[in-house]
Amino acid sequence: MATWLDNTEPGLAPDPQQTDRLLVSGDWTFRKAGRLLELIAGADKDIQTVDARAVTRLDASGSKLLLSMMARLGLPATALAAKPEHATLIDAVRNAGAPLPDAPPAGTPLYRILESIGRWVANAYWNILVFLDFLGRTLLSLMESLFNPRHWRVTSIVFHMQAVGLNAVPLVMLLSFMVGAVVAFLGATVLSEFGAQLWVVELVGVAFFREFGVLLTAILLAGRTASAFTAQIGSMKSGEELDAIRTMGLDPIELLVLPRLKALLLTLPLLTFLATMAGLLGGMAVCVWHLDISPEMFIGRLQNELSPRHFWVGMSKAPIFAMVIGLIGCLEGFKVKNNAQSVGEHTTSSVVQSISLVILLDALAAMFFMELDL
Missing domain, CATH: 3.30.750.24 (STAS domain)
Known part of the structure; x- marks a missing residue:
């Protein structure tokens, strides 16, 4: 000593x-x-x-x-x-032992506004980097699983297909039917001033084939499914189940993200098709009851006046929206901290981000297809 x-x-x-x-x-x-x-x-x-x-x-x-x-x-x-x-x-x-520096002055209102904008931009930039990193790791794990059938986890995929797709069919079709009726009513109100009420058929068809069918479905799943993914994975993280998964040598992305993502990729196009058909039925119902357009005339004008490209333009956006909804929902779940408040905050954030990004991508796709004259 x-x-x-x-x-x-x-x-x-x-x-x-x-x-x-x-x-x-x-x-x-x-x-x-x-x-x-x-x-x-x-x-x-x-x-x-x-x-x-x-x-x-x-x-x-x-x-x-x-x-x-x-x-x-x-x-x-x-x-x-x-x-x-x-x-x-x-x-x-x-x-x-040095004294702490004095707090900086509050500054003018303009200074505070600029500071808030700067913080928001920095936070958005950081979130984009995190999302791209998560996207890269998910795509890499997806490519690896495609060549290894033992990692497909079919049971989990089927379970999530039922939760994401089958259980959402009534809600998606009901809301699409109502929106189709509303679009037909608005079109009839405007076009009646020009004596062109018959063009309501083309209006409803183009709106649901290109935009409303996939957009309504994606927005509904962003609120219904992305929040569920975040809450499920966030609860597992707060309960330290993710640490247990890593301790067992398993990949959380392969185990938790890929089955949900594959289920969305398979079910969202199908839900989009059902939503489009329901919207057309809503528009046809208004045409039959309000405009004296028979169902045969409605279907005939859809076949004769609309090109199949409108349908494929809308369907081409479904896989992209499915990727966005699945990735954001799962990523926000991984961001959850070990408390219940964080689960609620990130669940809300996943819904807001998913809906915002879906609408943004839909607007960009509309401009893209317009430039290509599709």
Whole structure:
């Protein structure tokens, strides 16, 4: 035990060759604090520099007392000479004891608005990077699983297809039917002023083939499915189940993300087709009951006046929307912290992000197909 005891008595003595310099020696540690206080109290105030290179041992308490002596003598930090290893500790103790900087001024309202915008942009940029990283890892795991049938997890895929697709059919078809009726009513109201009520058929057909069929389905699944994915994975993370999965040597992306993503990729196009048919039925119902257009005439005009490209334009967007909804829902679940409040916050965030991104991508796709004259 004697190897770590402080055996060298601390000392303070003026330099014989330079009387305005104080020589510091010995052990300056917590165990010598009583003796050090006595030495500091008797230090000569005419001292201009302090040489502590003869100090053998130094700890945080000794550094604090050494700085207190410098302050008592009214000397700046540059007047202290110490060993390099001791100087690092002295600087750390000096910085630790420094007062906290004053809070910056609140600034003008314009300054606060710009600051908020800057924070939002930085946060959006970071979220984009995280999303792209998650997308890359998911696609890599998806490519690996395609060539390894043992990792397809068919049971999990079928289960999520039922939860995502089959259970959502009534809601999707009902809302699409009602929206189709509303579009037909609005079209009839506007076109009746020009005596072109018959064109309501083309209006409903183009609207649901190209936009409303896939967009309504994606928005409904963004609110219904993305939130469910986030809540499920977030609850597993808060319960430390994800850590258990990694401990067993399993990949959470392969186990939790890919089955949900594959289920969405398979079911969203089917739901889009059903939503399109339901919307057309809603429009046809209004045409039959309000505009005296028979079902045969309605179907005949759809076949004669509309090209199949409108249908395929809408269906081509379904896999993209499925990827977006599945990735955001699962990613927000992985971001959840270990508390219930975080689960609710990220569930809300997944719904908002999914719906916003679906609408943004739909607008970009509309401009893209318009430029291609499709």
